[in-house]
Amino acid sequence: MFQILVVGAVVAFGVYIVNNTLDNLASRGIASGFDFLSSEAGFGIIQSLIEYSEASSYGRAFWVGLLNTLLVSAIGIILATILGFIIGVARLSSNWLVAKMAAAYIETFRNIPLLLQLFFWYFAVLRALPSPRQSLVIGDSVFLNIRGFYTPRPVPEDGFWLIPAAIVAGVVAVLLLTRWAHRRQDETGQPFHVVYVSAGILIGLPVLAAAASGFPLSWDIPELRGFNFTGGMVLIPELMALLLALSIYTASFIAEIVRAGILAVSHGQTEAAYSLGLRPGPTLRLVVIPQAMRVIIPPLTSQFLNLTKNSSLAAAIAYPDLVSVFAGTVLNQTGQAIEVIAITMAVYLTVSLLISLFMNWYNKRMALVER
Amino acid sequence: MAEAFVEKPDLSPPIASVGVVEWLRANLFSTPFNALLTLVCLYLIYLSAPPAIEWLFVHADWRGETRDDCAGDGACWVFVKARFGQFMYGFYPEAQRWRVDAAFLIFIAGLAALMTPRVPGKRWVALFLLFVFPFVAYTLFYGGILGFEVVETALWGGLMLTLIIATIGIVASLPLGVVLALGRRSQMPIVRALCVAFIELWRGVPLITVLFMASVMLPLFLPEGVSFDKLLRAFIGVTLFQSAYMAEVIRGGLQAIPQGQYEAAKALGLNYWKLMALVVLPQALKLVIPGIVNTFIALFKDTTLVLIIGLFDLLGIVQAALTDPNWLGFAVEGYIFAGFGYWIFCFGMSRYSQYIERKLETGHARR
Numbered sequence: 259m260f261q262i263l264v265v266g267a268v269v270a271f272g273v274y275i276v277n278n279t280l281d282n283l284a285s286r287g288i289a290s291g292f293d294f295l296s297s298e299a300g301f302g303i304i305q306s307l308i309e310y311s312e313a314s315s316y317g318r319a320f321w322v323g324l325l326n327t328l329l330v331s332a333i334g335i336i337l338a339t340i341l342g343f344i345i346g347v348a349r350l351s352s353n354w355l356v357a358k359m360a361a362a363y364i365e366t367f368r369n370i371p372l373l374l375q376l377f378f379w380y381f382a383v384l385r386a387l388p389s390p391r392q393s394l395v396i397g398d399s400v401f402l403n404i405r406g407f408y409t410p411r412p413v414p415e416d417g418f419w420l421i422p423a424a425i426v427a428g429v430v431a432v433l434l435l436t437r438w439a440h441r442r443q444d445e446t447g448q449p450f451h452v453v454y455v456s457a458g459i460l461i462g463l464p465v466l467a468a469a470a471s472g473f474p475l476s477w478d479i480p481e482l483r484g485f486n487f488t489g490g491m492v493l494i495p496e497l498m499a500l501l502l503a504l505s506i507y508t509a510s511f512i513a514e515i516v517r518a519g520i521l522a523v524s525h526g527q528t529e530a531a532y533s534l535g536l537r538p539g540p541t542l543r544l545v546v547i548p549q550a551m552r553v554i555i556p557p558l559t560s561q562f563l564n565l566t567k568n569s570s571l572a573a574a575i576a577y578p579d580l581v582s583v584f585a586g587t588v589l590n591q592t593g594q595a596i597e598v599i600a601i602t603m604a605v606y607l608t609v610s611l612l613i614s615l616f617m618n619w620y621n622k623r624m625a626l627v628e629r
Numbered sequence: 630m631a632e633a634f635v636e637k638p639d640l641s642p643p644i645a646s647v648g649v650v651e652w653l654r655a656n657l658f659s660t661p662f663n664a665l666l667t668l669v670c671l672y673l674i675y676l677s678a679p680p681a682i683e684w685l686f687v688h689a690d691w692r693g694e695t696r697d698d699c700a701g702d703g704a705c706w707v708f709v710k711a712r713f714g715q716f717m718y719g720f721y722p723e724a725q726r727w728r729v730d731a732a733f734l735i736f737i738a739g740l741a742a743l744m745t746p747r748v749p750g751k752r753w754v755a756l757f758l759l760f761v762f763p764f765v766a767y768t769l770f771y772g773g774i775l776g777f778e779v780v781e782t783a784l785w786g787g788l789m790l791t792l793i794i795a796t797i798g799i800v801a802s803l804p805l806g807v808v809l810a811l812g813r814r815s816q817m818p819i820v821r822a823l824c825v826a827f828i829e830l831w832r833g834v835p836l837i838t839v840l841f842m843a844s845v846m847l848p849l850f851l852p853e854g855v856s857f858d859k860l861l862r863a864f865i866g867v868t869l870f871q872s873a874y875m876a877e878v879i880r881g882g883l884q885a886i887p888q889g890q891y892e893a894a895k896a897l898g899l900n901y902w903k904l905m906a907l908v909v910l911p912q913a914l915k916l917v918i919p920g921i922v923n924t925f926i927a928l929f930k931d932t933t934l935v936l937i938i939g940l941f942d943l944l945g946i947v948q949a950a951l952t953d954p955n956w957l958g959f960a961v962e963g964y965i966f967a968g969f970g971y972w973i974f975c976f977g978m979s980r981y982s983q984y985i986e987r988k989l990e991t992g993h994a995r996r
Contacts, residue, residue, distance in 0.1 A: 278849070278852050279849045282849045282851075352659060353659075353666050354656035355666075370968045370975075371933040371944065372930065373934060373936075374933060374944050374967055375968075377964060381964075382960040567836075574936075581835070595846050599842045602841075603838055606834045607829075
């Protein structure tokens with residue numbers, strides 16, 4: 259009975275809103291439907307991973323924005339995880355100074371809004387960099403200036419396919435070797451130095467391949483022409499600021515998660531491992547970390563989700579992500595608020611669900627198997 | 630004749646195992662690797678700290694009114710001083726600012742009474758803050774009644790606006806969060822599905838899209854002629870978003886209440902609402918106070934996003950001041966000031982939440 263009332267109320271509310279919306283749309287002369295996606299966008303985007311020009315459609319602009327969002331989230335997640343693990347371990351260091359510095363890092367960056375940090379990096383740091391003519395030079399081919407971070411771009415030449423092929427072959431060989439070593443240790447108890455041999459294979463094979471094909475790789479070095487650099491790869495300042503802010507901010511949360519995870523493994527586990535004769539390295543690798551990961555992964559997932567969602571702050575510094583391109587420029591040009599916002603929200607929902615599905619799967623694999 | 634036992638004084642411990650030397654050895658130079666780390670850290674501090682302190686304090690300009698007073702090569706705090714009123718109150722008319730102060734004084738007094746364990750009559754203070762104070766605050770902030778001059782919400786800004794949005798967001802999302810959490814744990818499949826969908830929808834999207842939605846879509850949802858204030862739209866967006874997070878925090882508390890409590894309450898003949906209101910929720914809400922404070926910290930930091938829909942909160946007003954042609958080039962000072970402001974609040978609240986956590990720990994250790 260109560261449920262029927264609730265459903266009735268929700269439906270009535272929905273109908274009321276839809277009615278109002280239709281009235282409003284009609285009276286303001288705003289079109290509805292998704293036809294606008296195929297009409298010409300007519301605006302440029304400063305960074306695009308796929309072909310895009312002003313003549314492209316709004317639908318194309320949507321994909322550019324989405325890919326830019328995914329790009330910044332993926333790099334941000336990697337950087338934040340590395341930094342977070344380092345800081346989290348440092349926070350537990352027996353070295354007083356290191357532990358205090360890590361604590362200071364965490365307490366500082368965790369308690370300042372991300373948007374403020376983003377503004378700081380973008381407006382106060384990167385906007386204060388010198389002009390292209392006075393660029394900061396690292397080596398003689400890496401340049402940092404107000405227009406971005408310029409590095410040489412590798413240009414593959416004939417016969418380059420051999421090197422990726424060698425890398426793939428190396429990975430396959432290492433996987434097979436690891437399985438063989440495991441089986442041999444299970445059967446005979448003899449360990450095998452998998453790490454050194456794998457490193458040799460992974461580095462050696464591509465180098466051999468490169469030598470065999472005569473180093474088919476040249477570098478496109480950025481050059482100062484007129485007022486700006488041409489050639490090379492460029493990391494635009496918007497992307498740099500976003501990456502800095504996102505990874506530094508999220509790392510402070512990840513550090514706390516890592517610390518809690520390591521503390522959750524009782525000291526008895528370490529002592530038991532030592533009394534079995536394991537050395538500190540294998541103890542950490544085989545006993546402590548696998549158990550700590552179980553505690554770390556669920557909250558780590560939500561930090562990854564947060565980072566992905568927070569990447570939408572890009573709109574504030576005009577990095578062309580999904581929100582900035584689609585819910586910003588496209589929305590303003592077409593006025594079709596409902597469709598645009600609905601698509602944007604649906605994308606974030608999907609990405610969130612996908613990341614949490616993947617992490618749940620991983621979590622299940624790592625979870626304690628009780629007998 | 631046996632010799633009398635003469636007590637000999639203890640030997641003093643080796644010099645390397647007491648006092649400063651021992652502390653240094655144990656904490657900074659216990660292994661070669663640790664010694665190296667210590668030296669690297671000391672070098673980093675040596676590189677960064679002295680210039681930072683010189684810039685922030687020693688060479689900084691504190692006195693004066695205009696840009697010309699900032700001649701030194703340090704920070705220019707004159708800029709922050711000149712704009713301080715704006716950073717606090719936004720464009721709120723100067724003659725009326727005492728009203729804001731008065732409202733916040735009442736609020737802080739009430740909050741202090743609630744947060745200090747020994748003050749009696751907490752229930753009345755809480756009821757006053759929840760049900761009477763909002764009207765008092767509205768009268769003081771907006772005016773229009775009792776002879777107060779009307780101050781449009783477009784003039785509100787600065788730290789005042791940040792605090793108002795964060796407080797309203799948390800207070801309004803609490804009841805909504807309780808309802809959603811109860812719904813999500815309900816036996817009724819339709820109600821549960823609706824609540825799960827609502828919670829996951831808001832938790833899956835960034836706040837910025839919610840604010841966009843509130844600012845461009847809400848006007849479309851309402852009957853023609855009804856229009857909303859920009860601030861009210863932000864409130865609605867923040868509240869909807871926050872209630873989903875609040876619901877998950879409260880659900881955690883509900884799950885921590887042992888089944889026996891439900892059974893005992895049912896055995897006493899309480900119906901669902903009485904069971905929840907008298908037995909389960911009081912315990913659950915007490916358990917999740919630290920969680921609520923943490924949500925509040927997150928919300929407090931997230932209020933900065935309202936500047937994207939054109940409201941001037943603390944960060945928004947600092948950002949606006951930086952583009953003033955008379956004061957160009959003082960971005961670092963502005964951001965450090967704003968960052969310090971946010972940091973004080975967030976750090977203070979997180980310390981308070983840890984204190985509460987320690988204090989409440991004893992009550993529910995039993996399972």
